[in-house]
Amino acid sequence: MVKLVLLHKADSIYEDEPDVVYDFPRSYLKAIEEAVGDWIVYYEPVKAGPRGYFAVAKIERVIPKPGAEGRFLAMIEPGTFLPFDREVPRLVEGRPMEAALTEPDGKPKKGGAVQLAVRRLPEADFARIIDFGLPQELERIEATRYEPQREEVDDEAKPFERPVLERLTRRPYRDVAFRRKVREAYGYRCAMSGLMLRNGGGRPEVQAAHIRPVENHGSDSVRNGLALSGTLHWMFDRGLISVADDCETILVSHNKVPGDVVGRLLAPDGKLVRPEDPRNVPHPENLRWHRENVFGRALPSEPAPWG
Structure with a gap:
């Protein structure tokens, strides 16, 4: 090889x-x-x-x-x-x-x-x-990004060196790398609500969702990701929302999601916020997979985050 x-x-x-x-x-x-x-x-x-x-x-x-x-x-x-x-x-x-x-x-x-x-x-x-x-200390960089005091404490500890292949194959490291690239691509803005929320320390309150999960042969490409708020991420993973074949219109499972929830959580125009760089927009095949395999499926018996 x-x-x-x-x-x-x-x-x-x-x-x-x-x-x-x-x-x-x-x-x-x-x-x-x-x-x-x-x-x-x-x-x-x-x-x-x-x-x-x-x-x-x-x-x-x-x-x-x-x-x-x-x-x-x-x-x-x-x-x-x-x-x-x-x-x-x-x-x-x-x-x-x-x-x-x-x-x-x-x-x-x-x-x-x-x-x-x-x-x-x-x-x-x-x-x-x-x-x-892909820096060895990427996980520490992300963990201390919005907490400078914590970084000062961490600097006192001897840095742990992760071999190259461990970084490329270790899921927690890859998750951090994927999250950083997806959130950056969307300008730290939720792709479905259009909101850019930050907590008191400046940390973005947006997550990185895989469109096609890794366990279903999805990749860690930005084109297989969406920046979503926590609630919308939960809804997307459970098939309550998806994206139409125009790669722009947000689909909602209306028989499972109350109308007032839709009005509170989604952008008024019902359109996906797309990354500025066209190379990072969601790939149509990934969105098709989500529509055909996740959207509209039966929900597990767990409480919805909106109560």
Whole structure:
């Protein structure tokens, strides 16, 4: 097995969904087959945008692309895709993150390897990129974000180093990374009420909901997330509300939700608040899955949060 950098740009002729599938030509088949079962890092080329390295995932298998001679699909292992908490720049202090793109004097190489859409990534470079994009102390950063006094106390303790693979696979760490990216994408505003509420300490009172749960092969992509208030998150997970196939209209199970509750909790226009960056809007397939598998189902016997 081998780790790789995979180039991805939103307007490409290749039909990529970074958390699901990577579309590529035959010329890269051998390299990607060698990476099956191992991790890859996604990279946005300079002409496509400013992000640099922006996510990590694991390749599960490679198949021919149906109806496309000479094209193949690298299927992403469900539950492995994770966007970086902070996008990793192509250069740090003028030096590339990848050794293969670095001249002996430390300056960036030009042409050749730099233009490859699939590049082998040594373990040391992979670890360096992950450390930059998914910091070891991310859980502590989030826990102390709105409590500076607590951070001063925590600083007295010796920081606990989490190995790279533990960060990529440990559910509590991934939940923190997912929550930070989703809430940021929506500007810390509830996508269904339109409200941006904060407590007395400035902490946003909005949660990150998976549209398609991880246990049902949902990913930790921002496109599989909605920023929701606690009550709306509860309602969404229990199928009382969903989003229509226009990816905008909020659906309500009116036989289960009182009309006055709808009026108090949802935006007056009944429309979803969308992220500013179009790359972060909910994916239609994730919303379809929620409508078909969660919306309108029988409720468990538990009290509703509105009393």
